[in-house]
Amino acid sequence: MKKNKQGCDRQTCLVCRLCLKEWLPAVQAQKKHFDCKKGDVLFREGDPVTGIYFLYRGKVKVHKHWDEGKELIVRFAREGDIVGHRGIGADMVYPVTATALEPATVCYFELDFFNASLKVNHELLYELMLFYAWELQESEKRMRNLAHMPVKGRLANALITLKEKFGYDKDGFIAFPLSRQDLASYIGATYETTFRMLTAMIEENLVAVSGRYITLTNEEKLHRLREGPF
Amino acid sequence: MKKNKQGCDRQTCLVCRLCLKEWLPAVQAQKKHFDCKKGDVLFREGDPVTGIYFLYRGKVKVHKHWDEGKELIVRFAREGDIVGHRGIGADMVYPVTATALEPATVCYFELDFFNASLKVNHELLYELMLFYAWELQESEKRMRNLAHMPVKGRLANALITLKEKFGYDKDGFIAFPLSRQDLASYIGATYETTFRMLTAMIEENLVAVSGRYITLTNEEKLHRLREGPF
DNA sequence: TTAGGTGTATGATTTATGTCATAAAAATAA
DNA sequence: TTATTTTTATGACATAAATCATACACCTAA
Numbered sequence: 001m002k003k004n005k006q007g008c009d010r011q012t013c014l015v016c017r018l019c020l021k022e023w024l025p026a027v028q029a030q031k032k033h034f035d036c037k038k039g040d041v042l043f044r045e046g047d048p049v050t051g052i053y054f055l056y057r058g059k060v061k062v063h064k065h066w067d068e069g070k071e072l073i074v075r076f077a078r079e080g081d082i083v084g085h086r087g088i089g090a091d092m093v094y095p096v097t098a099t100a101l102e103p104a105t106v107c108y109f110e111l112d113f114f115n116a117s118l119k120v121n122h123e124l125l126y127e128l129m130l131f132y133a134w135e136l137q138e139s140e141k142r143m144r145n146l147a148h149m150p151v152k153g154r155l156a157n158a159l160i161t162l163k164e165k166f167g168y169d170k171d172g173f174i175a176f177p178l179s180r181q182d183l184a185s186y187i188g189a190t191y192e193t194t195f196r197m198l199t200a201m202i203e204e205n206l207v208a209v210s211g212r213y214i215t216l217t218n219e220e221k222l223h224r225l226r227e228g229p230f
Numbered sequence: 231m232k233k234n235k236q237g238c239d240r241q242t243c244l245v246c247r248l249c250l251k252e253w254l255p256a257v258q259a260q261k262k263h264f265d266c267k268k269g270d271v272l273f274r275e276g277d278p279v280t281g282i283y284f285l286y287r288g289k290v291k292v293h294k295h296w297d298e299g300k301e302l303i304v305r306f307a308r309e310g311d312i313v314g315h316r317g318i319g320a321d322m323v324y325p326v327t328a329t330a331l332e333p334a335t336v337c338y339f340e341l342d343f344f345n346a347s348l349k350v351n352h353e354l355l356y357e358l359m360l361f362y363a364w365e366l367q368e369s370e371k372r373m374r375n376l377a378h379m380p381v382k383g384r385l386a387n388a389l390i391t392l393k394e395k396f397g398y399d400k401d402g403f404i405a406f407p408l409s410r411q412d413l414a415s416y417i418g419a420t421y422e423t424t425f426r427m428l429t430a431m432i433e434e435n436l437v438a439v440s441g442r443y444i445t446l447t448n449e450e451k452l453h454r455l456r457e458g459p460f
Numbered sequence: 461t462t463a464g465g466t467g468t469a470t471g472a473t474t475t476a477t478g479t480c481a482t483a484a485a486a487a488t489a490a
Numbered sequence: 491t492t493a494t495t496t497t498t499a500t501g502a503c504a505t506a507a508a509t510c511a512t513a514c515a516c517c518t519a520a
Contacts, residue, residue, distance in 0.1 A: 064370060064371070064373075064374045065374075066374055066375075066378045066379065067378065067457075070377075070378045072373065072374045072377045072378065074370050074373070074374075085363070086363070086366065086367060086370070088360070088363050089359075089360040089363040089364060095367050095370065095371065096370070118356065118359075119352075119356075122349075122352055122355070125352070125355055125356060125359060126348065126349075126355060128359055129319075129348075129355060129358055129359040129362060130318070130319040132359060132362035132363055132366055133315070133316070133318050133319040133362055134319060135366055136316065136362055136365055136366050136369060137316060137325050139366060139369040139370055139373060140294060140304050140316070140325065140326070140369055141294070141325065142373055143294075143302065143304070143369060143372055143373045143376060143418075144294045144295075144296055144302045144304075145296075146373060146376040146377050146418070147300075147302045147376050147418030148296045148297065148300045148302065148418070149296065150476075150477090151476080151477070179496095179497070179498090180497075180498065180499095181497075181498095188373075188376070188377030188378070189377075189477075189478090190477075190478055190479080191497095191498090192477085192478075192479080192499095192500085193476085193477055193478070195498075195499070195500085196477095196500090199499090199500095227297075228296065228297035228298075380506070380507090381506080381507070409466095409467065409468090410467075410468070410469095411467075411468095419507075419508090420507075420508055420509080421467095421468090422469095422470085422507085422508075422509080423506085423507055423508070425468080425469070425470085426470085426507095429469090429470095442467095
């Protein structure tokens with residue numbers, strides 16, 4: 001990660017957006033920008049928590065690991081998203097790893113400063129609380145899916161979610177290229193099964209694929225796949 | 231659910247514990263107590279969110295459902311625990327159901343009042359945020375386990391967690407009687423597999439069982455089961 | 461007392477998904 | 491360019507866990 005002198009637009013992240021006028025100079029003084037390239041790790045599961053990140057440019061995957069070689073992608077973060085908040089209040093070690101999926105720029109705050117910001121800025125704290133509440137809901141929904149939904153349903157669900165979060169690009173594909181392996185890790189299945197399911201979905205004309213780009217060709221049926229097996 | 235005239239001890243729940251002196255009369259005026267018996271439902275998945283509950287006495291399971299008949303228990307709540315917070319900020323419908331596992335008494339706040347409390351009480355808001363952060367971590371850990379850990383490991387993990395949360399009773403069993411079905415729903419497996427795994431664990435002298443009560447007889451090995459298959 | 465529900469207990473069978481093996485293709489490095 | 495690593499692609503096989511079927515034990519309601 002390289003330090004980046006150029007500042008952010010003071011609009012993208014929560015801290016800047018909700019910042020009190022009086023607190024702005026402090027934010028300006030404290031924040032650090034970093035550039036990172038594809039594959040760079042912002043922080044690793046088990047590392048002591050030092051601060052919190054806001055993604056200013058690029059995409060990042062947040063993932064947990066188990067038993068050498070098995071990973072579960074917990075979340076994909078995009079511009080404006082907060083990353084590293086999972087370390088707050090915790091055992092003071094990051095419970096997840098954050099890895100850049102493409103060149104990215106992050107805005108970083110030391111934990112102490114961020115906490116101080118929360119102390120003085122009620123609105124910021126409230127927004128953060130709401131954000132956690134939302135993430136908790138998402139997480140528990142995925143938990144239930146993992147427990148009861150078959151892989152195909154989880155895949156359909158994931159694709160719909162990705163489409164909703166990232167939208168389509170000019171060519172009509174989900175604006176978020178993903179390796180098959182990352183897709184598999186995201187839905188909590190092996191590479192092979194995910195691949196097979198995707199192939200099946202292509203044959204059924206539910207999705208179309210071009211390299212790492214995917215598009216939904218029959219959302220109706222995909223939605224039904226999430227509802228339950230029939 | 232029956233209304234309960236008798237007040238709480240003003241010590242158990244977060245709102246009472248962190249309440250500002252000036253705000254206390256309002257709390258006293260607003261809070262409602264309910265008694266419920268085993269099997270009573272506090273609120274159901276999909277119901278519009280009306281308020282938030284604090285458990286004053288008894289135990290409650292918080293569960294999600296999928297496709298008729300399949301449930302996943304998201305959490306067991308005990309005295310002092312908050313229940314219904316998953317509704318905050320959300321689509322305004324509860325994403326989970328809460329069911330009493332034994333006779334219980336709850337303290338209830340209307341959502342508007344609770345939100346107002348958060349507005350005026352920074353400390354309360356901060357604690358709530360930390361609580362969410364913690365729950366999120368737990369949830370994501372369980373998510374990973376569901377994705378990658380075999381049933382036996384999840385069972386071992388669940389038993390250790392339950393023991394840590396509820397402790398042992400005077401007879402040396404986990405102070406939290408659980409039906410096999412609830413145990414199964416908690417680890418995200420079917421009743422039958424859970425039963426078989428439990429039987430296996432009894433044979434291996436890892437646990438001992440008396441009806442719905444369970445005790446850990448070899449924590450060492452149980453801990454190792456969570457680490458990974460070998 | 462019987463009857464009927466609910467939870468417990470197990471065997472037999474099926475199936476979804478993971479594991480293993482291998483190879484082509486594509487990307488990246490030398 | 492060639493070499494080498496990473497990603498994609500598939501088939502064959504193994505197996506964990508779900509499903510189905512059935513029976514018994516234990517309450518508690520009639």
